[in-house]
Amino acid sequence: QKEVEQDPGPLSVPEGAIVSLNCTYSNSAFQYFMWYRQYSRKGPELLMYTYSSGNKEDGRFTAQVDKSSKYISLFIRDSQPSDSATYLCAMSQTDKLIFGTGTRLQVFP
Amino acid sequence: NAGVTQTPKFRILKIGQSMTLQCTQDMNHNYMYWYRQDPGMGLKLIYYSVGAGITDKGEVPNGYNVSRSTTEDFPLRLELAAPSQTSVYFCASSYARDANSPLHFGNGTRLTVT
Numbered sequence: 001q002k003e004v005e006q007d008p009g010p011l012s013v014p015e016g017a018i019v020s021l022n023c024t025y026s027n028s029a030f031q032y033f034m035w036y037r038q039y040s041r042k043g044p045e046l047l048m049y050t051y052s053s054g055n056k057e058d059g060r061f062t063a064q065v066d067k068s069s070k071y072i073s074l075f076i077r078d079s080q081p082s083d084s085a086t087y088l089c090a091m092s093q094t095d096k097l098i099f100g101t102g103t104r105l106q107v108f109p
Numbered sequence: 110n111a112g113v114t115q116t117p118k119f120r121i122l123k124i125g126q127s128m129t130l131q132c133t134q135d136m137n138h139n140y141m142y143w144y145r146q147d148p149g150m151g152l153k154l155i156y157y158s159v160g161a162g163i164t165d166k167g168e169v170p171n172g173y174n175v176s177r178s179t180t181e182d183f184p185l186r187l188e189l190a191a192p193s194q195t196s197v198y199f200c201a202s203s204y205a206r207d208a209n210s211p212l213h214f215g216n217g218t219r220l221t222v223t
Binding site: 004006008034036041042043044045046049088092094095097099100101102 | 113150151152199201207211212
């Protein structure tokens with residue numbers, strides 16, 4: 001069993017839709033949870049970062065962590081074509097960082 | 110701000126050839142990393158460095174070597190290229206090696222070994 005599981009997609013949605021991206025994990029020691037966004041032919045860039053359970057909002061993006069279920073989500077409201085990218089979840093405990101495989105999102109006009 | 114710069118962007122190697130992937134950063138970060146990204150496999154850590162003169166193995170170090178003679182540069186060396194090393198390689202840097210210090214990635218080197 002992989003430490004971090006992420007649906008690869010692709011996920012295709014119309015502009016304006018609410019998008020939900022998810023990851024599950026097996027290591028209960030993970031404490032920090034991140035979402036990276038990767039545009040085609042580019043390196044990943046940090047989108048959001050949360051510590052422990054709860055929600056964190058940044059503009060159209062909301063990151064949610066449920067440690068009891070070992071489940072994290074990234075919600076994108078009013079999705080735009082410019083949101084089309086691969087989204088990678090990442091989790092860490094102290095200095096160990098594990099990435100999910102990424103979910104490819106396509107937002108069409 | 111250049112951030113993390115990787116060269117070359119693309120390379121095709123024959124089996125058994127060697128090459129060096131270059132990485133330089135201008136953020137004065139102590140920590141630097143090399144990852145490979147394969148379809149369906151996510152990012153895997155090859156090597157990392159906590160400062161000039163100090164390197165350590167990551168999850169998938171076999172077939173690779175690194176050096177860190179300066180804070181800015183962290184080259185990755187492939188000595189005897191194999192088809193299994195066909196991948197996209199990303200260099201990254203961070204201020205510290207903890208969750209409060211996000212990784213800053215370069216735009217990758219796409220390597221094909223045939």
